[in-house]
Amino acid sequence: MSMTLLEKSAARRPARTGDATARRRRLMRPGVLAGIGFVSPLVAYMALFYAYPLYENVSMSLHRFTRATYVTGEAPWAGSAIYREVIASPQFWPTVSHTATFVVVSLVFQYSIGLALAVFFQRHFPLSGVLRGLFLVPWLLPIIVSGTTWQWMMDADSGVINRLIGVFGVDPVWWLNTDHSLWAVIIANIWLGVPFNLVILYSGLQNISPDLYEAAAIDGAGPWRQFWSITFPLLKPVSAITLLLGFVYTLKVVDIIWIMTRGTGASQTLATWAYSMAFGKGASAVIKYSEASVVGSILLLIALCMGFVYLAVQRRQEA
Amino acid sequence: MNSKRTLATAACAALAVVSLAACGSGSSDNSAGSSGSDKALSTVTFWDPYPQYDDSSDWAKYVEACAPAGTTLKRTAVPNGDVLNSLTTAVKEGTAPDVVLLDNPAVPDAAASGLLVDAKTAGIDTSGPDANLAGPGTVDGVSYGVPIGANTLGLYYNADILKKDGVDPASIKDWASLDAALAKVKAGGDGGITFAGISGEEGTFQFLPWFWGAGAKLQDPGSDAAVAAGQLVSDWIGKGYAPKSAATDNQSASWDLFLTGKYAFAENGSWFAKAATEQKFKAVMMPIPAKDGGAAPVPTGGEFAVAPLQKKDASAHYAAANQIIDCLVGSGHQVKTDDQLGYFAASASERKAQIDSDPMWGPWANAITSAQGRTSDLGPDYTATSGAVSTAEQAALNAAGDAGSVKKAFEDAAGSLQ
Structure with missing residues (x-):
């Protein structure tokens, strides 16, 4: 896949660009000017749509913005005061812990189910293509539809899930209440994320040479051994990128949670908290732009840290 | 049941998208590019929180017919939960609509944030509606608009x-x-x-x-x-x-x-x-x-007709707002407007005629008279x-x-x- 191609070219690069004088000469060529010309639209785009909003977000978190700010333009400088207020608020640490649970549990299940299905579909059998296609449905459905359906299925009094577990003698669960809502949204989010993991891991599997499996089979390795000694190690680069993307996606999930519970009770994550404060929705009736940007900045920092972790893992794999 | 519920939730949850879209479309407005003082308007803009009525609905045509002479009225339906946020952005950009129907509990917040012009400055007549229904439109003794009608x-x-x-x-x-x-x-x-x-x-x-x-x-x-x-x-x-x-x-x-x-x-x-x-x-x-x-x-539930703060051509905008609001809720027009929305007329005398004409409203008469403003x-x-x-x-x-x-x-x- 593209991953491995990238790695190959990365491995080749030092040999080609080793000559420093050649590089300097190339920089002065007139072609470089044209190159800058070609790059500038991208730079302008990045500045306008990435750097500027990011700057505004951070600036908002350092000034006190209210609704009136938009009319009067008055936003007094607050420094780190709003950060301290948000972190000291009684909601902060519980919300962080909900977010951590939501992300970690979602990722573990999405990845392992996705990987199991990918390995399963690697063996071609009649209708395997159709079945694999069907597994993409959660990904293709608008979340408003799937979220509402989950909410309906998890209805405490007449939901199909409670009826199903009732068959096995389990008492009905009030899925969407304060205590259980985190698990309710995690279940829905796992279902939602499996196709993404399945698709990427499946295409990663296509890059593992069948020869390896043949050789292993001749050496007498069973399927279990083949998985742990061939599939899993060779899939590591793909797994790393899947987990990183999954982490970032899961961290910023608002829609499915909002549709199911409006972020009430244990289902309040940093992302839904920021959303409710930024728009004055749900439990946070008063609009709190600055506090929302603080949470937004914290989310960005966490995602950034994960990015560095990914880079470190990748470097270790290349070494 | 499900499809209805889905629709309702869909409306609620399309929030983010719509509020972003509203930020973008807020600038498609009146008298763009005009400078100097008080040019005559050719287009007036009107926001309401009734996305269930599309452009071909009776309500849309009814509102459009209220355009002051020589202007065309452009109506935009914004989901109820997003009106205030969209209005905040529009006022900031100087592209606020001439008239907004704003959910009544949001009026004091909007007024205190300086998004609205008071009724006296805009020349809006606020004498008609009953005191209990007009209550949410009054903040610190200053009136900001008139109820389009009321429900409870x-x-x-x-x-x-x-x-x-x-x-x-x-x-x-x-x-x-x-x-x-x-x-x-x-x-x-x-x-x-x-x-x-x-x-x-x-x-x-x-x-x-x-x-x-x-x-x-x-x-x-x-x-x-x-x-x-x-x-x-x-x-x-x-x-x-x-x-x-x-x-x-x-x-x-x-x-x-x-x-x-x-x-x-x-x-x-x-x-x-x-x-x-x-x-x-x-x-x-x-x-x-x-x-x-x-x-x-x-x-009390229901919206207030309010005039947002204008940065350019203010008096022309306020005059237009005044005419539109009078056309919708001036005396003699309330019942017609409120029958379209399923609301009660806000002034006692007009409401009496409305309730008398339809026995369905009978049991509600006392409830609406004794209803309290949330704010x-x-x-x-x-x-x-x-x-x-x-x-x-x-x-x-x-x-x-x-x-x-x-x-x-x-x-x-x-x-x-x-």
Whole structure:
């Protein structure tokens, strides 16, 4: 896949660009000017749509913005005061812990189910293509539809899930209440994320040479051994990128949670908290732009840290 | 039921997208590029929170016909929850519409944030509507607009179920008799009561009749009376009188549950009065009982016609706003406007004619006359209190009857506002 191609070219690069004088000469060529010309639209785009909003977000978190700010333009400088207020608020640490649970549990299940299905579909059998296609449905459905359906299925009094577990003698669960809502949204989010993991891991599997499996089979390795000694190690680069993307996606999930519970009770994550404060929705009736940007900045920092972790893992794999 | 519920949720949750879109489209406006003072307008803009009426609807045509002479009116429908945020952006960009129909609890917040021009400056006549309905439009003694009409909450009941389970609706006069009726219908194998306890303003709106009916005041959401109201709804969940989904149901979803014909009671709005007459079962409305008898004070719903602050050509915009508002709610026009929306006319004399002309409205007459503005007590501070009350109600519903948790929830709510 593209991953491995990238790695190959990365491995080749030092040999080609080793000559420093050649590089300097190339920089002065007139072609470089044209190159800058070609790059500038991208730079302008990045500045306008990435750097500027990011700057505004951070600036908002350092000034006190209210609704009136938009009319009067008055936003007094607050420094780190709003950060301290948000972190000291009684909601902060519980919300962080909900977010951590939501992300970690979602990722573990999405990845392992996705990987199991990918390995399963690697063996071609009649209708395997159709079945694999069907597994993409959660990904293709608008979340408003799937979220509402989950909410309906998890209805405490007449939901199909409670009826199903009732068959096995389990008492009905009030899925969407304060205590259980985190698990309710995690279940829905796992279902939602499996196709993404399945698709990427499946295409990663296509890059593992069948020869390896043949050789292993001749050496007498069973399927279990083949998985742990061939599939899993060779899939590591793909797994790393899947987990990183999954982490970032899961961290910023608002829609499915909002549709199911409006972020009430244990289902309040940093992302839904920021959303409710930024728009004055749900439990946070008063609009709190600055506090929302603080949470937004914290989310960005966490995602950034994960990015560095990914880079470190990748470097270790290349070494 | 499902599709309706999906639609309602879809509308609620398209929020982010729509508010972004609204930011973008806010600038497609009036007299673009004009400079200097007070050029005559060729286009006037109008926002309302009724996306259910598209451009080809009667409502859209009715509004468009209100364009001042020599102008065309461009109507934009913004989902209710997004109007205030979109308006904030539009005022900032100097592209505010000439007239906005703003949900009444949002008016003090908008006025205090400087988004609106006061009625006197804009020349809007605010003398018509009844004081209780005009209340939310007055902030610190300054009036900011006129109610386009009003609606309120009542207690619908399924007469067929009550008859089957041997409950006489006339016996329901206070909370104790209501609970007794709920116990009877539950014993008869039927569902009790549906209501919308969803987190946010909609949930608070539906909780207020019980809150006020217990004698609680918004100034003190931690009072014993407030706890009693929380305990009432909490017990409904705990005893199985109300569906657990009440904690996440909005008013459309709870209405859909009532329409299944499996529930005896439904707390819901006068805007469903017409739908109630069209069911397979006999749905009747009664005033919501207060704790110790009599009708509980109910909150007024409905929008205010307000004129946002204009940065350019202000007086021309305000004059246009004035004409549009007069066309919609001036004397003699109210009933026609409100019949389109399923609202009550805001001035007593016009409302009397409206109620007399349709027996469906009869039971609602007293409710609307005695209804209270949500923001009348607190003004702009209502928004924060509403959020705290909503959080407390959520906790009470989740407590499913546990008195200690209910008490703590309301005490926490009071504490969070200090």
